[in-house]
Amino acid sequence: MNVETKQVWWAFTLPLIAVLIWSLNIAITRYVADYISPVSISFYRWFLAFVILTPLMLPKVWKQRALIKAHWHQLAVLSACGMVLYQGLAYTAAHYTSATNMGIINAFIPVFTIFISMLILHEIPNRFAVIGSILSFIGLLYLISQGSWASLMNLAGHWGDVLMVIAVFCYAFYGVFFKKWQLKIPLLLSLYVQIAFAIMFHLPFVIALGLDPIDADNFSSVLYAGIFPSLIAPLVWMMAVQYLGPNRTSIFMNIMPITTAMIAFVWLNEAWTVYHSIGGVIILLGIALAQKKLLPKAKANQAERVID
Secondary structure (H helix, E strand, O other), rough: OOHHHHHHHHHHHHHHHHHHHHHHHHHHHHHHOOOOHHHHHHHHHHHHHHHHHHHHHHHHHHHHHHHHOOOHHHHHHHHHHHHHHHHHHHHHOOOOOOOHHHHHHHHHHHHHHHHHHHHHHHOOOOOOEEEEEEHHHHHHHHOOOOOOOOHHHHHHHHHHHHHHHHHHHHHHHHHHHHHHHHOOOOHHHHHHHHHHHHHHHHHHHHHHHHHOOOOOHHHHHHHHHHHHHHHHHHHHHHHHHHHHHHHHHHHHHHHHHHHHHHHHHHHHHOOHHHHHHHHHHHHHHHHHHHHOOOOOHHHHHHHHHHHH
């Protein structure tokens, strides 16, 4: 019994590690914005991850080539949504907004996922999901407006936040498509093939815009991005899902705004303001409410109303 308890508590550290890695990556994304272009760091990041994984995964790709060929188009879509659009837009957003804002907006993924699931998977959200989503959206608008609703009319002044919202929206599509298709491909193999597609998707932008050189100012950031958030965090997160289950693991994503803000405050000297507190609390309350499940009886009544 003691061994099982230790195993459970050890498993709880896994999603914490992943969240800390991703939170630090958001801060690094903001820091490195002054030293390297979005296209360059995004390409270098996935190319480095590809090089690291190739010796291990290339024989498996050849062995499973028939399976990959059958699902290549789905893997390409997942790569485009989760690796190219999400991360590319986030790197661009970092030029115009703070790491703190990026971390808070990133917590909005579950809310977008609810409504995309409704459109693609035809999953009808319960009343908690609807109310929580509306509440989170109000908090998001308050955050973007910096507490001044009138300033929302000036979208140019909030361009970075808008880009981050679009990035998060793309990542929500990634999660929904991943759930919809449920590909019977080993996760590490799936990750490797998606990274390969990400590199190919970057090539037109690399040809058109060129690549910034890796130098002393950006080397450590590129190295971190290519190893920790690209490889270690996903693997640790998948281990957490195996030990704790997807629902218990996903709850840890809600602390990302807090950990990102703490890192940004200490490292980037970003201020935590009143509108961060109010907007962040409203968003997190809405997300918590949106994830609340109906009791079996209430769920049955809702199903009857849908049928009627």
